[in-house]
Amino acid sequence: MAAVALEGVVKAYDGGRVAVAGATFGVDDAELVVLLGPSGCGKSTLLRIIAGLETPTAGTVRIGGRVVNDLAPKDRDVAMVFQTYALYPHMTVEENLGFSLRLKGVSRSQRAARVREVAALLDLEGQLDRLPRQLSGGQRQRVALGRALVREPQVFLLDEPLSNLDARLRSGVRTEIARLHRRLRATMIYVTHDQVEAMTLGQRIVVMNGGEIQQIDTPLRVYEQPANLFVAGFVGSPSMNFLRGRLLQQQQEPQEPQLDLGFTRLGLGKPRASSLAAQDGAELVAGLRPEDLHLVTAGAPPEAGPHLSGALELIEPVGNETFLTVRVGNVELVLRTPPQRLLRVGDPVTLTFATDRLHLFDAHSGRRVGT
Amino acid sequence: MRASHFGWLFAAPALVIIGVFFFLPVLGALALSLTDFDLYALADLRNLRFVGLDNYWQLMHSREFWGALGNTCYFVALGVPLSVLASLLTALLVSSRLTRWPALFRTALFAPVVTTVVAVALVWRYLLHTRYGLLNWALGALGVHPLDWLGDPHWAMPAIVLFAVWKNFGYNMIILIAALQAVPEELHEAARLDGASFWQEFVRVTLPALRPTLLLVAILTAAGYFQLFAEPFVMTQGGPLQSTMSVVYLMYDQAFKWWNLGTASAVAFLLFLIVLVVTALEMRFLRRIEAP
Numbered sequence: 001m002a003a004v005a006l007e008g009v010v011k012a013y014d015g016g017r018v019a020v021a022g023a024t025f026g027v028d029d030a031e032l033v034v035l036l037g038p039s040g041c042g043k044s045t046l047l048r049i050i051a052g053l054e055t056p057t058a059g060t061v062r063i064g065g066r067v068v069n070d071l072a073p074k075d076r077d078v079a080m081v082f083q084t085y086a087l088y089p090h091m092t093v094e095e096n097l098g099f100s101l102r103l104k105g106v107s108r109s110q111r112a113a114r115v116r117e118v119a120a121l122l123d124l125e126g127q128l129d130r131l132p133r134q135l136s137g138g139q140r141q142r143v144a145l146g147r148a149l150v151r152e153p154q155v156f157l158l159d160e161p162l163s164n165l166d167a168r169l170r171s172g173v174r175t176e177i178a179r180l181h182r183r184l185r186a187t188m189i190y191v192t193h194d195q196v197e198a199m200t201l202g203q204r205i206v207v208m209n210g211g212e213i214q215q216i217d218t219p220l221r222v223y224e225q226p227a228n229l230f231v232a233g234f235v236g237s238p239s240m241n242f243l244r245g246r247l248l249q250q251q252q253e254p255q256e257p258q259l260d261l262g263f264t265r266l267g268l269g270k271p272r273a274s275s276l277a278a279q280d281g282a283e284l285v286a287g288l289r290p291e292d293l294h295l296v297t298a299g300a301p302p303e304a305g306p307h308l309s310g311a312l313e314l315i316e317p318v319g320n321e322t323f324l325t326v327r328v329g330n331v332e333l334v335l336r337t338p339p340q341r342l343l344r345v346g347d348p349v350t351l352t353f354a355t356d357r358l359h360l361f362d363a364h365s366g367r368r369v370g371t
Numbered sequence: 372m373r374a375s376h377f378g379w380l381f382a383a384p385a386l387v388i389i390g391v392f393f394f395l396p397v398l399g400a401l402a403l404s405l406t407d408f409d410l411y412a413l414a415d416l417r418n419l420r421f422v423g424l425d426n427y428w429q430l431m432h433s434r435e436f437w438g439a440l441g442n443t444c445y446f447v448a449l450g451v452p453l454s455v456l457a458s459l460l461t462a463l464l465v466s467s468r469l470t471r472w473p474a475l476f477r478t479a480l481f482a483p484v485v486t487t488v489v490a491v492a493l494v495w496r497y498l499l500h501t502r503y504g505l506l507n508w509a510l511g512a513l514g515v516h517p518l519d520w521l522g523d524p525h526w527a528m529p530a531i532v533l534f535a536v537w538k539n540f541g542y543n544m545i546i547l548i549a550a551l552q553a554v555p556e557e558l559h560e561a562a563r564l565d566g567a568s569f570w571q572e573f574v575r576v577t578l579p580a581l582r583p584t585l586l587l588v589a590i591l592t593a594a595g596y597f598q599l600f601a602e603p604f605v606m607t608q609g610g611p612l613q614s615t616m617s618v619v620y621l622m623y624d625q626a627f628k629w630w631n632l633g634t635a636s637a638v639a640f641l642l643f644l645i646v647l648v649v650t651a652l653e654m655r656f657l658r659r660i661e662a663p
Contacts (some may be wrong), residue, residue, distance in 0.1 A: 053560050074566040086557035090579040099575075100565035147565070 002064030034202030079148035263329030269355030
């Protein structure tokens with residue numbers, strides 16, 4: 001296994017389209033890093049550059065300390081699992097698994113032993129004589145994984161490996177991949193647009209958008225400390241609520257900064273006073289996760305913290321919880337609550353939240369401010 | 372009951388047309404092949420006699436027929452593999468990512484298919500000319516003595532094969548280009564990551580993916596090549612020494628040179644049976660390969 005390092009990797013196409021605009025990051029030995037982003041953000045291109053299927057316009061790619069820019073894919077010692085699996089349709093499972101070993105000139109008996117080992121690991125022993133078209137989606141997926149495993153490569157590259165599976169299978173294979181990663185202590189780079197996969201699998205997540213890296217962090221920090229508006233909006237479901245306004249510094253006591261939303265003013269909490277001191281009058285966006293918003297029950301003693309009043313617009317029960325959409329002023333806020341039975345659409349509701357759960361971003365640059 | 376009646380009604384126009392213009396003539400030819408229909412019968416139908424399988428019997432014992440069949444098989448055996456190979460090579464070249472202006476080449480290479488045999492055969496006669504031909508000039512540059520392509524019984528058929536291959540490869544090329552495009556790009560990428568060289572990738576990934584199409588193309592080409600006629604008709608008139616006399620040419624001679632329409636119909640039917648058997652065998656082979 002080996003570490004992977006990217007330095008200033010750029011991929012620009014003729015005609016000026018830039019797929020990757022300067023990617024610099026490292027993947028440690030035995031680490032599983034997820035490249036996360038919406039489709040067309042350049043994450044797959046980046047993976048293909050590491051695999052050697054695309055040539056970067058600029059920058060260097062290192063695998064195990066060696067610059068591999070000019071190496072052919074087969075000389076990089078990387079294995080890739082394709083979104084479409086790309087199994088050789090005319091070969092049996094056994095031949096598919098053993099193909100790379102056969103090309104390497106590994107003897108028939110050694111090949112068979114290694115194939116059997118991997119087949120056992122992936123529960124494919126009964127399928128060795130079958131053709132890919134005779135397999136179910138999940139089995140094909142496992143063969144694709146197995147084909148990568150057989151080679152014992154330095155680095156595993158996985159390009160949306162679960163996106164062709166149905167939801168039930170997906171979580172099963174996800175667990176499988178996590179298990180394999182732990183067991184093999186393999187270096188893995190995993191591309192997905194699915195944040196659940198990213199959060200559950202990644203030791204670190206590289207969030208990308210428009211060819212640029214937005215944030216590189218552990219899953220929890222990406223969720224709790226999104227570096228900018230894009231990451232804040234992309235990670236989390238339902239996504240973060242945003243309230244745009246102008247920052248007001250209170251001169252008199254209490255010196256709590258406030259956000260003027262137009263229809264109301266939002267207290268941002270005293271602890272932020274110092275970090276926001278220089279930003280008076282700046283346009284900011286306040287972000288609140290749906291689970292950080294709470295309903296104020298009528299009749300209950302008034303809670304501390306800011307209040308927002310509005311009307312209930314939509315109730316979406318999903319079983320174990322309910323999503324409520326509330327119109328406050330000119331914005332809609334979504335909150336996540338335990339199952340609600342008593343509320344009706346149109347009811348007036350009051351929301352509250354803890355000010356330390358607020359995320360603040362500069363409205364123009366999108367960057368996080370005043371942490 | 373009623374629905375099926377309507378079904379027949381809808382199918383009727385097509386069935387009538389197929390019946391009148393396809394099955395009727397075939398049946399007519401079959402009937403004709405059992406008679407001694409000739410110039411005398413043409414003059415007065417009372418001269419027509421039913422001879423049973425006599426025409427077939429005669430053909431089975433005619434050196435001309437076996438010679439023509441041998442020539443045709445020679446043409447098919449040499450022409451089909453060469454045609455398919457030429458189609459495959461050009462399809463690969465045109466589909467290559469390194470090829471500039473693929474549309475231009477695709478069109479240019481397809482052009483021979485849409486030209487008329489007679490017109491281009493005249494050009495080829497000139498290309499194959501013993502003294503002034505381009506082919507002999509090129510061979511001369513390599514130090515090979517000029518060949519009398521169309522005048523030498525050993526070389527006349529190969530010359531015709533060369534011409535037919537040139538004339539026909541473009542059609543199969545288009546089919547194979549489509550088949551090549553149907554091979555997912557990821558398969559090639561997976562092979563390259565698995566460590567396949569260019570040649571290994573071709574033999575182990577591209578070729579197996581093309582196999583059903585290659586066989587289909589071979590079957591269609593063979594069925595067409597068994598009906599060899601226009602090329603020798605224009606270029607060699609079946610000569611020299613009957614070396615380019617094909618089965619269909621023999622049929623043509625019997626019918627429109629000697630007016631032995633009965634014999635000609637028998638030739639046509641025998642060829643039909645041969646093509647049927649060969650195609651059936653090929654189809655069987657194809658099916659076995661496609662569904663193991």
